[in-house]
Amino acid sequence: MSAHATHPHGPEAEGLDPHEHSHPGPALYIKIGLVLFLLTALEVGAYELAHRGGTFETILKPVLVPVLLILSAAKFALVAMYYMHLKQDSKLFSGLFVFPLIIAALVIVSLIVLFVYHYTYQRGML
Amino acid sequence: MTHAHALEHHHTPTSTGLEHRKVAIWTFIGSECLFFASLISTYLVYKGKDTKGPTPDEILQIPLVTFGTALLLFSSLFVVLALNGAQRGNRRALLGWLAATIICGIFFVGMQVYEFQHFMHEGLKLQTNLFGASFYTLTGFHGTHVTLGVIWLITVFITAVRGKLPPAKALNLEMAALYWHFVDVVWIVIFPVVYLMK
Numbered sequence A: 001m002s003a004h005a006t007h008p009h010g011p012e013a014e015g016l017d018p019h020e021h022s023h024p025g026p027a028l029y030i031k032i033g034l035v036l037f038l039l040t041a042l043e044v045g046a047y048e049l050a051h052r053g054g055t056f057e058t059i060l061k062p063v064l065v066p067v068l069l070i071l072s073a074a075k076f077a078l079v080a081m082y083y084m085h086l087k088q089d090s091k092l093f094s095g096l097f098v099f100p101l102i103i104a105a106l107v108i109v110s111l112i113v114l115f116v117y118h119y120t121y122q123r124g125m126l
Numbered sequence B: 001m002t003h004a005h006a007l008e009h010h011h012t013p014t015s016t017g018l019e020h021r022k023v024a025i026w027t028f029i030g031s032e033c034l035f036f037a038s039l040i041s042t043y044l045v046y047k048g049k050d051t052k053g054p055t056p057d058e059i060l061q062i063p064l065v066t067f068g069t070a071l072l073l074f075s076s077l078f079v080v081l082a083l084n085g086a087q088r089g090n091r092r093a094l095l096g097w098l099a100a101t102i103i104c105g106i107f108f109v110g111m112q113v114y115e116f117q118h119f120m121h122e123g124l125k126l127q128t129n130l131f132g133a134s135f136y137t138l139t140g141f142h143g144t145h146v147t148l149g150v151i152w153l154i155t156v157f158i159t160a161v162r163g164k165l166p167p168a169k170a171l172n173l174e175m176a177a178l179y180w181h182f183v184d185v186v187w188i189v190i191f192p193v194v195y196l197m198k
Helices: A026-050 A054-083 A091-122 B003-008 B020-046 B062-088 B091-121 B130-161 B167-196
Strands: none
Touching (some): A026 A054, A026 B062, A026 B167, A054 B062, A091 B020, B020 B130, B020 B167, B062 B091, B062 B130, B062 B167, B091 B130, B091 B167, B130 B167
16 A cells, blocks of 8 residues: 555545655755856856956857856756756646747747848848 | 645645646746746847947946845745745744745845946936846846745745744745746846846
């Protein structure tokens, strides 16, 4: 007999999704917090080095935007997966968050493309 | 599943098997993604199109905002530790971490008020140029969300102080925490886009 079945108010008895698991403990939360802090330090460090001049600027400036986007995406994913518990909770919650997120990304990309086209056309470059 | 976690989910059986309030807050967060996407894309399409200053290069200060970013990140850690305390019936952890979250949120709002005041003094107003309009709209709406989050967390804190937040009602804090984390992830995007890619 499962642990849930022995409990008079177990999740199945309450009509719960059995895929919802318990959340991680404080130790993991603190580790994630330190990683987030480190990634932020890397973001600011990359920005500072790219604006300092010399060899670092030559190397970092052309790749600064992709580097910042990757670091930002990593932080975003860590918070969503562990702090917002999407990794442990029902997949329905992930769907409710990720689907609008995809539309949001498409909105941003579409508007940028449209406006770049508009400004290029205005300048008679097309 | 822990006993505290099972207790947390004492609710009327639903068609999805999930707590309706949690489905509602996730749906709300999904809609907020689109709201902020429109503001971020507006900022990006108008970037560099100013006919007069001050421009982002001339005015944005990285050290102060980095401090604010760190505060918001730590507040996300603190609120998840408070939720853990609430789910386990650890009142001391719940109150301590929740208070720390609220303090970080208040400091972040204070940082933003100071920054806006400084920019106004430097001549950047909402109507000055495209950067001013899109910057104040984007960061101002985010700041409003942080302020609302702080108010929400304070109400949960008062409930907890009055001993009305047992493990069975930890979902009340979890909903506020989800909103708070969302405010944090939005800033995770705004910080590099506005301040580091200027």
